[in-house]
Amino acid sequence: MTNRAILLTDGLLSTPNAKTAHGLIRGTERYTIVGAVDRPTAGQDAGAMLDGNFRNIPVFASVDDALAQVEAVSYAIVAIATNGGVLPESMLTDIKNCLEHGLSIVNGLHEFLNDKPDIVALAQQHGAQLIDVRRPKPRNELHFWTGEVRQITAPIIAVMGTDCALGKRTTARLIREACGQHNLNAQMIYTGQTGWLQGGQYGFVFDSTLNDFVSGELEHALVSCWRETGADVLLIEGQAALRNPSGPCGSEFLVSGNARYVVLVHAPKRTYYDHDAAWGKIPPVESEIALIRAYGSDVIALALNTEDCTDEDASTYQKEFSERLGIPVLLPLQTGVDAVIPVIKSLIINK
Template identity: 75%
Template sequence: MSANAILLTDGLLTTTDAKTAHGLIRGTDRYTVTGVVDAPTAGQDAGAVLDGQSRGIPIFSSVQEALSTLNQVSYAIVAVATSGGSLPPNMLNDIKQCLQGGLSVVNGLHEFLNEKPDLVALAHEYGGTLMDVRRPKQRHELHFWTGEINEITSPIIAIMGTDCALGKRTTARLIQEACSRHNLNAQMIYTGQTGWLQGVSYGFIFDSTLNDFVSGELEHALVSCWRETGADVLLIEGQASLRNPSGPCGAEFLVSGNARHVVLVHAPKRTYYDHIPAWGPIRSVESEIELIRCYGSSVIALALNTEACSRDEAFAFQKQYADQLGIPVLLPLEEGVMPLLPIIQALTATAHAH
């Protein structure tokens, strides 16, 4: 039975900075989320705020309100992913209140709680623990790339995006669940802190891994997962995008992770990387598909993030891209990912045949 947890979002729940909270509200095997602390949306259901689906997770205006209402909460999770990974200004106060309530605090940011003596003292005094998920591994725990990746015979699919915070992890999780419902053993490789928080068994935290070992950690996760689970298909959760200048990422999945197939996630109405004009315009889907082809991999489906779209616009974009590209175009949140399933079944059948 997973332990009960509340999510701390510092008022950011309705923004992309709270994508960690969004993932945990949609589902986690590691914790049972029983409440969210987010003053601007207090009194509502977290699922309803997120995507209109009520999930029985109440939102509270303060830590005190949450702890006085809920029973047997063991953990508080810092459920935001800010640019640069720093703690939002008011979060420290919430964390202190959680520690004083006897909770343990799990933190996925680059700013480490264990480096704050006052928090360490509070945890010690009230019997909680501080866990910094993104703390880099020790050198002896890291793996260098070996070439063992080439032993994997199951298809490897990378879920990549044209920008950050588009829903790559959510899309990967939905694909995994769809495969499971059709007796395909799909395993996901997490590459960020939210995947770990959701209880995914294999992976590594990309942006806190020393650059020399990124390729090796990716390979080690894929090879270990394939050998130990007998996965029919391996899904790599992507990070950032190949051309986001603040942190270009993705070549490793194609080159070192040998992902020959890509599901590309794109937001038709997003104009600039991370919504910041100074970072430059997001390139066309066609040019991204061509770039991925240059790496020797093919885009097998496009998934749309329909932020700022009406329902009619979402379906219009779906039709437009399907006509333009000639591949399945998914609306993961509106319709799920089932059109991708025949493609994955064909890939695994081919792999088994060999």
Template identity: 65%
Template sequence: MNKAIILTNGLLTTNDAKTAHGLIRGTERYDIVGVIDPPTAGRDAGEVLDGKVRNIPIFDSLQNAVTTLQQIDYLIIGVATTGGVLPKDMLDIIQSAIRYRISIVNGLHEYLNEKPEIVALANENNVQLIDVRKPKSRKDLHFWTGEIYEVTAPIIAVLGMDCALGKRTTARMVRQACEAEGINARMIYTGQTGWLQGGEYGFVVDSTLNDFVSGEVEHAIVSCWKETNADVILIEGQSSLRNPSGPCGLEFLISGNAKNVILVHSPKRSYFDNEPHWGKIPSVESEVEIIEKFGSEVIALALNTEECAESEAFEYQKYYVEKLQIPVLLPLEEGVGELMPTLRRLADFTGHTINR
């Protein structure tokens, strides 16, 4: 794989760096060899993220990274800011990387290919500018057809109560756990980080014309099912059903025909995006009720235990098990193995044979 370094430039320990967090946890598209983040320089990126050493060093500057590492093919902008705006303090670093003949991968809405000076510099140094979130052309978009109803494999949407809760990470962990048990699980990516992690089937929701979101969901699922004979199909959720800054999820339940849901919740987060003026996050019970009204079933709750002591995490797990009577997962603490019997039952019920 091509070797890549992630640029967070002071944001690594914030929710804005969720793209970096996903890549640090794993990607099949790149070999992550370092992170540029001055405040945490000298540490291991995995240890900073969740206490697990992953042998990914953090550097205080691009120059030090280039001097230390033998090869860097790509610089990945590892942040997802509000509105997808490129932080101004990253522009000089990007230009320096181009002069080092390092290609740039950008997952923001502010496209590098629309900056003439950056394009000229990239051409001069013969490097790529990859804007992951650049919308597809009209000819490459799909309209919804109803073909989704032919899919016999269970379709599971991983939805959240808010943004940046770990929906993609949970979906990826479930896929990996299935693979370990001989279940052919596939994940539909719906954001730029899913693609950066090596996603084969999917699209970027917030770069897609609204008329075609339903069709792109359907096309990704149907293509995946036909081409891989998947036992289980997971859809990475975006935002949440009731986040006022960008409600999302009903497309996956209705147009994607996801009759099963893994819901992700952070017990200690009170407000959408931690912004009190955006409103309080409703109760898990009310979210489950809404999902059920649309004909889908919540088969598990996954807890993001940010701001929780270890004992609190397990207390919340016990509380929600008693409240909801469904598996309650602590993905980072315990993994997602508890969900495997449920997934096997779902696949057996639909008549989709699992390799045992």
């Protein structure tokens, strides 16, 4: 892979706002991540800082430090996710510095670099590209829902969550990888900018798509993927949560995407949506499962986000939920997702 890139995180690498960086650190087929720029965590390995796994991705205090120590870098990725997709003013210095070194900038925020004349001029001056991943598609490239999704015979599984920033995308990728290790052709439909950055071939950026065409873009991705890859199973990366008031999302996957099966991701120690009491309490898992069932879909596994948990806490929650729900309960980052593979195999056999 020749697309060598550094991550720009504006001091947020150790926070949930750097979930784009976290996804790219864990894996991407589109870029080779060779470093991160994050002053508070400089000197560490990004992988070790994230989850204890050394990945040879050094963290530097500045762009100059990174480029002095890492060779042949072509891209800098704005690897944070802010509320509303706003570009922090403090990042512009790093972005301009990268452009002056001839690096192209990949931006996953809603605030577009191509709308900033001084940034555009600087990029042109140094022969660099500005890639705004979330820029909406032209109207003539959008698809309207047709019903073709109902022709798909492979099981469709949506990886959904009880809140935002729980690890839905990571869980979906881990399930896809586990399926591959068991000789199952699993394909993942990305629905966010990080999924594209990680190399997703089929999907769309949900929150950049005009509402009338969300269902159609989802269907088009599913149908195209199934027809072109012969997938045994299709996985949809979920967004937000069915009842998160800041951006309720998920019914599209169940209704328009015809996902009859769900892997639900939940953080047992998270009390409020997005950790904000004003947004309301997250309902019990059983309540979310009942809501999903009301849509005509079955939750086939629960995946736990173990934020604020000790290892003992995680094991205790896994045992408790398994006994309460009678379905596989996964600890994706600790022990993987293999426990859901027999369930997926049964869905494929009985499709």
